[in-house]
Amino acid sequence: MLEFDGLRKSFGSIRVLDGVGFTVAPGSMFGFCGSNGAGKTTTMRIAMGLVRADAGEVRWQGRPLDQVTRSRIGYMPEERGLYPKMKVGEQVTYFARLHGMDAAPAAKAAEEWVGRLGLGDRRGDPVEKLSLGNQQRVQLAAALVSRPEVLILDEPFSGLDPVGVDSLAEALLEQVRTGVPVVFSSHQLDLVERLCDSVGILARGRMVATGTVEELRRREAGRVLRVVVPDAPPGWAAALPGVRVVSESAGDTLLDLGAGGDDQAVLGAAVRTGRVTHFAWREPSLVELFREAVAQPQEVAA
Numbered sequence: 085m086l087e088f089d090g091l092r093k094s095f096g097s098i099r100v101l102d103g104v105g106f107t108v109a110p111g112s113m114f115g116f117c118g119s120n121g122a123g124k125t126t127t128m129r130i131a132m133g134l135v136r137a138d139a140g141e142v143r144w145q146g147r148p149l150d151q152v153t154r155s156r157i158g159y160m161p162e163e164r165g166l167y168p169k170m171k172v173g174e175q176v177t178y179f180a181r182l183h184g185m186d187a188a189p190a191a192k193a194a195e196e197w198v199g200r201l202g203l204g205d206r207r208g209d210p211v212e213k214l215s216l217g218n219q220q221r222v223q224l225a226a227a228l229v230s231r232p233e234v235l236i237l238d239e240p241f242s243g244l245d246p247v248g249v250d251s252l253a254e255a256l257l258e259q260v261r262t263g264v265p266v267v268f269s270s271h272q273l274d275l276v277e278r279l280c281d282s283v284g285i286l287a288r289g290r291m292v293a294t295g296t297v298e299e300l301r302r303r304e305a306g307r308v309l310r311v312v313v314p315d316a317p318p319g320w321a322a323a324l325p326g327v328r329v330v331s332e333s334a335g336d337t338l339l340d341l342g343a344g345g346d347d348q349a350v351l352g353a354a355v356r357t358g359r360v361t362h363f364a365w366r367e368p369s370l371v372e373l374f375r376e377a378v379a380q381p382q383e384v385a386a
């Protein structure tokens with residue numbers, strides 16, 4: 085298990101992390117979400133020993149991370165860290181050597197990763213000549229080349245085109261299949277939803293929601309109803325008790341049922357206004373769950 089446990093961190097008088105904890109099982113992918121400035125980068129930097137936590141620790145296989153263990157972690161920092169003048173192939177080889185690989189296997193692994201991430205024909209170019217997205221791929225190759233036991237990636241998908249996203253997603257899923265725990269931060273929630281076994285949402289210094297996307301959904305299940313009554317007059321549901329109209333367009337209505345809202349009463353009201361062609365609870369997207377979790381004052385663990 086990769087365990088983040090009770091992390092606290094303040095910068096001056098500003099408390100950024102206030103007891104952040106989550107676990108990532110070997111062979112699973114964890115999507116680390118949160119608004120800008122929520123503290124995701126700080127959390128990852130603490131794991132990598134680049135920022136000192138005020139309290140708490142990060143453990144891998146039951147032991148707090150130290151410099152030896154960290155050398156077996158593939159890390160992609162948010163600020164990136166490439167040498168602009170160094171050639172792509174040499175750069176990736178260099179990172180493999182930094183992680184302790186011998187020269188020949190390092191060069192071979194670098195060659196392989198540069199090719200797999202679609203940079204085969206750029207291996208002789210200095211990094212500074214590459215587009216930002218391609219520099220990102222080099223950074224990823226650098227994180228993956230030493231066959232890390234754990235992957236911690238800060239916004240690895242940002243700036244990639246759809247083909248780049250697909251090749252990175254495939255590379256990460258392959259790592260997961262070999263038992264590597266992968267944590268990545270992202271604002272691309274559709275990707276998180278598609279790729280991750282579990283998700284954590286950081287807000288107000290704490291994890292305000294953690295679990296599988298399904299678990300988070302179940303928590304919200306039974307809240308938003310979609311009712312389609314093509315001939316219903318606008319505002320037909322506005323006065324129903326315990327019901328908030330989320331949206332309404334041409335008889336297609338989304339209703340948020342709070343305490344006191346009764347789905348059967350809504351159905352009865354809908355039938356009285358016309359022919360009901362659709363009446364069902366709607367599955368919230370991760371974007372909606374995110375908005376809800378970030379806005380809610382209370383914490384909820386699925």
Ligand SMILES: Nc1ncnc2c1ncn2[C@@H]1O[C@H](COP(=O)(O)OP(=O)(O)OP(=O)(O)O)[C@@H](O)[C@H]1O
Pocket residue numbers: 095100118119120121122123124125126127
């Ligand atoms: N070295 C530092 N000194 C002072 N404040 C810092 C430092 N590092 C981070 N912070 C502050 O800590 C907070 C969390 O920043 P962090 O970069 O961890 O957030 P984030 O979730 O990664 O944000 P984003 O999604 O925008 O990348 C921010 O308010 C940031 O300004």
